[in-house]
Every structure is written in C-alpha cells, then in structure tokens.
Amino acid sequence: MAQVLREVEDSQAAQAVERVSIGALASIGRKVSDIFEYAGGLTLLMWETAKTIFRLRIRFAETLNQCYLLGYQSLIIVLLTSLFTGMVFSLESAVQAVQYGFGSFVGGIVSYTNVRELGPMLTAVVVAGRVCAAIAAELGSMEVTEQIEALQSLGLAPVRFLVVPRLLALMIMLPLLTIFADVIGVLGGQWIAHAQAHIGYQDFMSSARQTVGFLDVVKGLFKSFIFGIVIAMIGAYQGLTTKGGAAGVGKAATSAVVTCIILIFILNFVMSYFLYAGA
Amino acid sequence: MPEAIARLDDVSVRFGDRVVLQNCSLEIAEGAITCIIGMSGAGKSTILRLLDGLLKPDSGHVYLHENDICHMRESQLIEMRTKIGFAFQFAALFDSMTVGENVSLPLREHTSLSEKEIFDIAMHTLDGVGLAHTYHNMPAELSGGMLKRAGFARAVVTNPEMVLYDEPTTGVDPIVTHLLTDTIKRLRKQLNATAVVISHDLQSIYMMADYVAMLFEGAIIASGPVDEVRKSANPIVQQFLQGSEVGPIPL
Numbered sequence: 001m002a003q004v005l006r007e008v009e010d011s012q013a014a015q016a017v018e019r020v021s022i023g024a025l026a027s028i029g030r031k032v033s034d035i036f037e038y039a040g041g042l043t044l045l046m047w048e049t050a051k052t053i054f055r056l057r058i059r060f061a062e063t064l065n066q067c068y069l070l071g072y073q074s075l076i077i078v079l080l081t082s083l084f085t086g087m088v089f090s091l092e093s094a095v096q097a098v099q100y101g102f103g104s105f106v107g108g109i110v111s112y113t114n115v116r117e118l119g120p121m122l123t124a125v126v127v128a129g130r131v132c133a134a135i136a137a138e139l140g141s142m143e144v145t146e147q148i149e150a151l152q153s154l155g156l157a158p159v160r161f162l163v164v165p166r167l168l169a170l171m172i173m174l175p176l177l178t179i180f181a182d183v184i185g186v187l188g189g190q191w192i193a194h195a196q197a198h199i200g201y202q203d204f205m206s207s208a209r210q211t212v213g214f215l216d217v218v219k220g221l222f223k224s225f226i227f228g229i230v231i232a233m234i235g236a237y238q239g240l241t242t243k244g245g246a247a248g249v250g251k252a253a254t255s256a257v258v259t260c261i262i263l264i265f266i267l268n269f270v271m272s273y274f275l276y277a278g279a
Numbered sequence: 280m281p282e283a284i285a286r287l288d289d290v291s292v293r294f295g296d297r298v299v300l301q302n303c304s305l306e307i308a309e310g311a312i313t314c315i316i317g318m319s320g321a322g323k324s325t326i327l328r329l330l331d332g333l334l335k336p337d338s339g340h341v342y343l344h345e346n347d348i349c350h351m352r353e354s355q356l357i358e359m360r361t362k363i364g365f366a367f368q369f370a371a372l373f374d375s376m377t378v379g380e381n382v383s384l385p386l387r388e389h390t391s392l393s394e395k396e397i398f399d400i401a402m403h404t405l406d407g408v409g410l411a412h413t414y415h416n417m418p419a420e421l422s423g424g425m426l427k428r429a430g431f432a433r434a435v436v437t438n439p440e441m442v443l444y445d446e447p448t449t450g451v452d453p454i455v456t457h458l459l460t461d462t463i464k465r466l467r468k469q470l471n472a473t474a475v476v477i478s479h480d481l482q483s484i485y486m487m488a489d490y491v492a493m494l495f496e497g498a499i500i501a502s503g504p505v506d507e508v509r510k511s512a513n514p515i516v517q518q519f520l521q522g523s524e525v526g527p528i529p530l
Contacts (some may be wrong), residue, residue, distance in 0.1 A: 146371040153331050153365035154385045154433075155357045 042237045048159045049167055049233070062165040070131045070166065071173025078177045079184050081126050085118055086110065086185030087192045094197035103197060107204035108211030110189035115212050116276065119182040120220045121268050124227035127174060128260040132235040135166055136256035139239025140249040148240065158240065167232040174228035175221040182220065219275045226271065227264055234260045284309040284441055284473045285330055290339030291497075292325055299325050301497035302339070307441070312467055312474040314484045316519065317494035318528065323477040324368070326494070327443045330475065331365050332356040343441075361389050364434030364442040364472075368449060370426040372418040372433070378405070379414035382433045389437065404436045405429070407469070408462055424455035428462060435466050441473040442466065448480045460486050481520065485509075493519065495528075 052058075094106045139162060142148050151158050186208060193199040238256035242248045283306040292300040299322040307313050307330070315323045328334040329341050332348045340347050348359060372381045382401040386392055392400070405411045408428040413421060421429060427447055434442055444463060448456040460483040467474045478484050484491060485505060492502035493516050501508050501516045509520060518526030 142373075145369065145374075146367050147373055149328075149333055150365070150367055150371035150373070152333055153360055153363070153367075154388070155360040156384075156388055157353070157357065 038237075041241065042233060045159070045163070045237050045240070046233055049163050049236075052157070052160045052164050053168070057160050057164075058168065059161070059165055062161075063168045066165045066169035067173050070127075070134075070169050071177060074127050074130055074173075074177060075180065077130065078123050078126055078181050081122055082114075082119065082181035082185040083188040085122055086114055086188035089113065089118070089185075090189035090192040091196055094193040094199060098197045098199065103199050104203055104207055105211075106193050106197065106199055107190065107207030110193070110204075111186045111208035111212045112216070114185040114189070115182050115216050115220050117220075117268070117272065119185055120178050120223040120227065121264065123174065123178045123181045123224060124231065124264045124268075125261055127170075127177065128227075128231050128264060129257055131170070132231045132260040133253040133257045135232065135235030136238040136242075137249055137253040139236060140242030140252040143240060143242045144245050144248060163232070163236045163240075166236060167229065170228035170232040171225055172228075174231070175224040178221055178224040182217070222275070223268065223271050226267060230263050230267065231260055234263065281308045281310055283307055284344065285475075286342040287326065287329060288340040288342065290329060290336040290341060292322070292329070292334065292336050298497055300336070303494070303498050305492055305499050305502065307473060307475055308490055309473055310471065311489035312463070312476060312487050313490040313492060314476045314478055314488040315492050315494060316478065316481075316484065318519070319479075321494045322497060323494055324445050327365070327445055327475065327477060330441075331363055331443060332359060361385070361437060362440045364437070364439040366427070366430045366434040366442065366444045366447060368446040370418070370430035372426060372429055374418050376418075377414065378410065378416050378418060378421065378429050381418070381429065382436050385433070385437045401432075401436060404432045407435075407466070408432045409458075424451045424459065427451065427459060431459075431462060431466065435470060435472070438470055439472055441475065442470070444474065444476040444478075446477050446479070448478055448483050456480060456483055457486075459483075463487055481522075495519075 090106065090110050093109055094103070097103050097106050097109070139148070142162075148158050148162075151161055190201060190204045193204050194201055235256050238252045238259070242252040244251075285307040287303055287305040290300050290303045291298070303322075303326075305315075305326065315326060317323050325334065329336060330343070332341075332351065335349055339349075341349055343359060343363075346359075348356065351359065372378065373384070376384070379398075379401055382405055383397050386397045386400060390397075402411055402414060405414060408431050410425060410428055410432065413425065413429065418426060418429070431444075431447070434444075447459050447463060451459065460480075463474060463476060464487045466472075476484075476487070488505050490503060491505050491508040492499050493508065494500075495515055501511045501513050508516065511517065514527050518528050524530060
C-alpha cells in the first residue's frame with residue numbers, strides 16, 4: 001500500500017514539474033511571438049509610411065503644424081537639459097584637467113562629447129519622453145474612440161493623415177533641436193570652465209575648434225535624424241495598435257516611451273560603433 | 280424586394296477563438312432602409328464593417344454592386360468608401376477639428392471644390408440635421424444627440440449611395456430617438472440612398488425600416504419586410520421582438 005502511495009506521489013510530482021516546465025516554455029514562446037509580431041507590425045507601418053512619402057502624398061500644412069507642436073514646443077526643455085548637462089560635464093572635468101595640466105584640452109573634451117554623443121542622445125531622450133508619449137496617447141485615444149476607423153470609412157488613409165506628418169516633423173525638427181542642444185551645451189560648459197577652473201573663453205573655443213570637425217557635427221545630426229524616425233514610428237505604432245479603452249491608452253503611452261528610450265540607447269551605441277569606427 | 284445593392288455571401292468571421300459570424304448571408308435592398316437586429320455582441324456592427332471594407336471575412340464574400348470587396352486593393356477600397364457613408368455609434372468626430380471642419384473633411388480631401396463651395400455644402404448638410412449653428416463648435420461642446428446628428432452630416436455630405444448607421448438611437452432620450460429616426464428617414468429620401476441601420480430600438484425600427492434582418496448566433500435567422508418579420512413564427516424572433524426573458528434565447 002505504502003509503495004503504491006509513493007508511486008502515486010512521485011507521478012504527481014513529475015506531472016507538476018512537467019506542467020511548470022511547459023508553462024515556462026509557453027510563456028517564453030508567447031514573449032518571442034509578441035516580439036516578432038511587434039517587429040513585423042512596425043516594419044509594415046514603416047513600409048506603408050515610406051511608400052506614402054515617396055509618392056509625395058504629404059499634407060504640408062499638417063506637417064508644419066506638427067513641426068511646431070512636436071519640435072518648437074520641445075525647445076525650452078531641450079535647451080535647459082543640454083545647458084545643465086554641458087555645465088555639469090565641464091564642472092566635473094575642468095577642475096581635474098587643470099590640476100593635471102590638461103586645462104587646454106577641456107574645450108575639446110566638452111565639445112567633442114557634446115556634439116558626438118550627449119547632444120543627439122539627450123535631445124532624443126527628452127523629446128521621446130515628451131513627444132513619443134503624446135503621439136501614442138493621441139493616436140491611441142483616436143483608435144479607442146473609433147476615429148481611426150472613421151478616417152478609413154471616409155476614404156482617408158490613417159498613415160498619410162496621421163503618421164506621415166509626425167514622422168516628417170520629427171525628421172526635420174530633431175536635428176534642428178540637436179544643433180541648439182550642441183551650441184547651448186558647449187556654451188554652458190565654456191562658462192563653467194571659466195568660472196570654476198579659470199580657463200579662458202578663447203582657449204576653450206580654440207581647443208573645441210581643433211578637436212571637433214565638421215564631420216563630427218554631421219554624424220551627430222545623422223544620429224538625431226534616425227532617432228526622430230524611431231520616436232515617430234514607435235509612438236505611432238503603439239497608438240494605432242491600442243486596445244482596451246482609457247487604460248489601454250495609458251499603457252500604450254508608457255510602453256511607447258520605454259521602448260523608444262531603450263531603442264535610442266541601443267541604436268546610439270550601434271551608430272557610434274559604425275560611424276566613429278577608427279576615429 | 281428591390282435589387283440588392285450589397286450582399287454578404289456565406290461569410291464567416293472569428294476574433295481569436297470567438298466565432299462572430301458563421302456562414303452568414305444577407306442581401307441589402309437598394310434604395311430601402313434595412314435594419315439589422317439581434318442580441319448585444321451578436322455581430323451586427325461587424326456586418327457594417329464588412330460592408331464598408333473595414334474588415335475582411337475569414338471566409339465568404341462581400342459584394343457591392345456585384346464587385347467582391349474582399350479582393351479589392353487598398354486604393355480601390357478607398358475609392359469605394361467615398362460612395363458609402365458611415366455614422367458611428369458615438370459619432371467618432373475628430374476632436375481636434377470643429378464640427379464644420381469634420382463635415383467638410385471628405386469634401387476637402389476627395390473633391391476639387393473651392394473653399395466657398397465646401398463651406399456652403401457643409402453648412403447646408405448641417406442645416407439638414409438641424410445643426411447649422413454648431414459649425415464653429417468643437418465636438419466636445421455638443422450633447423450626445425447633437426454629436427450623433429453631426430456624425431450623420433459627415434456621413435452623408437458626399438451624397439453616398441449607401442449610408443451605414445451603427446446604433447444611432449442608443450444612449451439618447453425618447454425625444455432625441457424620435458428626432459434621429461426621423462432624420463434617417465428624411466436623409467434616405469433626400470439622398471435617394473440605401474440605408475443600413477443597426478438598432479435595438481424596436482419602436483424606431485417599426486417607424487423607419489422597410490426591411491428587417493435578425494442576426495442570431497452568427498447567422499441571419501429571419502429577414503424580409505418589417506411586417507413579415509414581425510409575424511415570423513420563429514420563436515427566437517418572437518422572443519426578441521417581445522423582449523421576453525422566457526424562450527429559446529439563452530441569457
């Protein structure tokens with residue numbers, strides 16, 4: 001009797017282990033399938049958007065409006081973030097550099113880092129936080145209130161009507177914002193270097209000019225251009241695939257920002273690796 | 280029954296594991312008002328989306344003027360949709376635009392009319408639903424009934440051949456229900472367009488419908504002229520029309 005009971009217990013335990021293993025495998029499978037579904041959906045949306053742009057089916061007035069809303073209205077927050085980042089970077093490096101006798105390199109270090117990395121990335125992250133969530137929430141709320149279907153029922157393509165203007169606006173405005181971020185970051189760094197480490201304005205600038213080339217600026221702006229595409233497309237895709245009422249809209253906005261920021265960091269590394277290889 | 284303008288032929292639709300329509304066939308009579316009735320969640324709105332090409336069936340065919348819209352390219356669907364008006368249950372007006380801009384939008388996008396002509400037509404259409412004074416208002420400033428009428432105006436502003444109304448009388452008081460029913464009848468007459476109406480409101484259905492089709496468990500179980508369907512011997516139809524809890528419909 002005891003033997004039979006032990007066998008039953010062993011068999012139940014084995015079944016439980018099997019159930020947990022299958023459950024874990026199923027969960028991994030679902031996650032992988034979700035990632036492929038997301039990537040596939042995003043690729044299709046990008047393809048549809050690219051086709052619309054190449055056919056020049058562009059709503060220029062709406063694109064200008066989006067340039068104002070997504071770009072111009074992000075200017076203050078971008079300027080503030082870049083100013084203080086440039087200042088803190090200079091604060092941390094200038095005093096140390098002077099102590100070790102490298103004071104004449106501070107301008108170059110601050111400008112080089114700003115133009116190649118900090119400017120494009122910080123601008124993208126700040127704009128992603130503000131704009132990507134806004135795009136996802138706006139399109140998401142249109143989706144759950146049937147406004148996207150209403151557009152289609154009127155014979156209007158949501159991609160042309162909603163996605164293309166936002167994408168073009170960010171492709172134009174993010175590099176422009178980055179130029180402002182680069183300039184203000186360097187100026188902030190220059191001021192702090194002078195105030196804290198007594199590095200002359202002229203010395204700072206001549207070091208910057210010697211270190212940063214035109215190509216560095218162009219590569220930084222190219223990164224911004226790519227980040228603009230990422231922000232617009234992730235926001236739009238999350239918005240257009242929103243499900244489940246107000247809660248779904250909130251989830252779409254959060255998920256859009258998180259995905260976007262992670263992608264910006266990954267892409268920044270990949271682009272730096274290839275753009276600055278050997279530099 | 281007049282010739283059919285649109286037809287569902289053996290259509291099946293499923294969302295995940297849930298079967299919404301199962302071998303469903305239906306003809307929409309040209310120039311008439313056809314009301315589709317059925318329990319909540321029976322798939323009535325799905326039929327409207329199929330007729331507008333917003334949804335493709337898993338199997339079967341949907342025809343408009345004998346053209347199978349299931350195999351149309353996106354550009355053909357866009358062209359087709361300009362001939363069909365769709366009034367959504369909650370109006371689905373674009374909340375970033377004024378009521379006038381909402382109504383003008385299809386004209387602005389699909390015609391080469393001047394701004395003055397577009398304004399005149401939009402104003403005239405809004406006047407037709409008693410909302411000319413709301414041209415410059417935002418949708419958020421309108422009541423539920425007004426929103427629905429503004430939705431009607433946007434759906435009919437291009438003089439479509441067929442107008443689809445998704446639960447136009449749901450969530451409004453009896454007076455507004457009467458007003459909306461009257462508006463649908465009047466618009467059908469003015470435009471000489473076919474109307475397909477989803478509704479649960481039997482009084483308004485009896486007031487406006489020429490034909491009724493009842494959807495139950497994914498298929499049309501009764502269809503024909505209103506009086507014929509009212510006299511149907513089908514116990515499911517009778518239970519639904521009487522609003523009785525007792526009968527073959529599982530609650």
